[in-house]
Amino acid sequence: QSVLTQPPSVSGAPGQRVTISCTGSSSNIGAGYDVHWYQQLPGTAPKLLIYGNSNRPSGVPDRFSGSKSGTSASLAITGLQAEDEADYYCQSYDSSLSGPHVVFGGGTKLTVL
Amino acid sequence: QVQLVESGGGVVQPGGSLRLSCAASGFTFSSYGMHWVRQAPGKGLEWVAFIRYDGSNKYYADSVKGRFTISRDNSKNTLYLQMNSLRAEDTAVYYCAKDREGRRVYYFDYWGQGTLVTVSS
Numbered sequence: 001q002s003v004l005t006q007p008p009s010v011s012g013a014p015g016q017r018v019t020i021s022c023t024g025s026s027s028n029i030g031a032g033y034d035v036h037w038y039q040q041l042p043g044t045a046p047k048l049l050i051y052g053n054s055n056r057p058s059g060v061p062d063r064f065s066g067s068k069s070g071t072s073a074s075l076a077i078t079g080l081q082a083e084d085e086a087d088y089y090c091q092s093y094d095s096s097l098s099g100p101h102v103v104f105g106g107g108t109k110l111t112v113l
Numbered sequence: 114q115v116q117l118v119e120s121g122g123g124v125v126q127p128g129g130s131l132r133l134s135c136a137a138s139g140f141t142f143s144s145y146g147m148h149w150v151r152q153a154p155g156k157g158l159e160w161v162a163f164i165r166y167d168g169s170n171k172y173y174a175d176s177v178k179g180r181f182t183i184s185r186d187n188s189k190n191t192l193y194l195q196m197n198s199l200r201a202e203d204t205a206v207y208y209c210a211k212d213r214e215g216r217r218v219y220y221f222d223y224w225g226q227g228t229l230v231t232v233s234s
Contacts, residue, residue: 002157036220038158045208045224046150046158057222089158093218100172100218102148102160 003028004090006105012080013113020108022073022090028103030071033093037066037075040087040107049088050075077110085112115139115223117209122228129199129232135192135209135225143167143187146212148221149194151205151230161207162194166215177203199232206230 005023012018022035029035037050048057050066053073063084065076073092077084090105121133133149149161162183163172171183182195192209206229210221 034220038221040158045226046221047224048220048222051213051220051222087157091158091220098175098178100163101174102150102163102218104158104160107157 002106003094003103004092004105006088006090006108008106009109009111011111011113012077014080014082016080017076017078018080018110019077020075020088020090020110022075022105024071024073024092024103026071027096028071028092028094029068029073031095033095035066035068035073036091037064038089038091040089042086046089080112082112085110115211117211117223117225119207119209119225119228122207122230124231124233125199126234127200127232130195130197131199131230133194133196133207133209133228133230135194137190137192137209137211140211140223142185142190145215146218147183147185147192148210148212148218149181149183149192150208150210150221150224151203152208152227153202153205156205159205163212163218164192172218196230199230201232204230204232 038046039049040046053068054066094103164183180198206227208227209225211223
C-alpha cells in the first residue's frame with residue numbers, strides 16, 4: 001500500500017489529453033512538500049519528467065505538465081503519442097514516518113489506444 | 114554526461130548478504146546526495162536509502178532498517194549498499210539515483226540502469 005495514491009491505469013487515444021492524479025495527506029503533499037513525476041518506459045529505468053510540482057527538465061516536451069493543490073497533484077499529458085505509453089510515478093517527501101522518507105505513488109500505467 | 118552504473122547483483126540465499134556498488138561519473142559526486150531505490154518484479158518503485166553528500170546522514174526505509182547499510186567513497190565516486198539478512202521480499206531491481214540536492218532529500222534527477230537481486234534458495 002503506497003503512501004501516495006495513483007489510479008492503476010489510464011488510457012487515451014492519440015492526440016487526446018489524459019491526467020494522472022496523485023493523492024497524499026497532510027504529512028506529505030498537504031504539508032507543502034513538492035511533488036515530482038517520473039516516466040518509466042517498458043524495460044528501462046525511470047526518468048525524471050516533472051520536478052518541483054510543475055517544472056520540466058530540459059528535453060521533456062511541453063505536452064507534459066504538472067500541478068499541485070492541497071493534498072493532491074496531477075500530471076497532464078496533451079497530444080498523446082504512442083511513445084508516451086509507459087508507467088508514471090509521483091514522488092514526494094513524508095515527515096510523519098520514522099525519520100525523513102521519500103514516498104512514491106503506486107504507479108499508473110498509461111495505455112495509448 | 115551523468116552516468117550511474119550499478120553492479121554486484123545476483124542470486125543469494127535467504128539470510129545471505131550482498132554488496133551493491135554504483136560507479137558515478139559526469140558530475141561532482143561529492144556534492145550530491147545519493148539514493149538506492151528498488152523495484153520488485155512487476156511492482157512499483159520503493160525508496161530504500163539516502164546518504165548525504167558527505168556521508169554524515171543516512172536515512173532508511175523501515176523495511177530495510179537494521180539490515181541494509183548505505184555508504185559512499187567520494188574519493189572513488191562510488192556509492193554502496195551492503196545488504197544483510199536478505200529475505201525473499203528483497204528480490205528486486207536496485208537502482209542507484211542521484212539527488213538534485215546535497216544536504217536534503219529532494220528528487221532524483223538521474224538514475225542508473227539497475228542491477229537485479231534475487232533472493233532464493
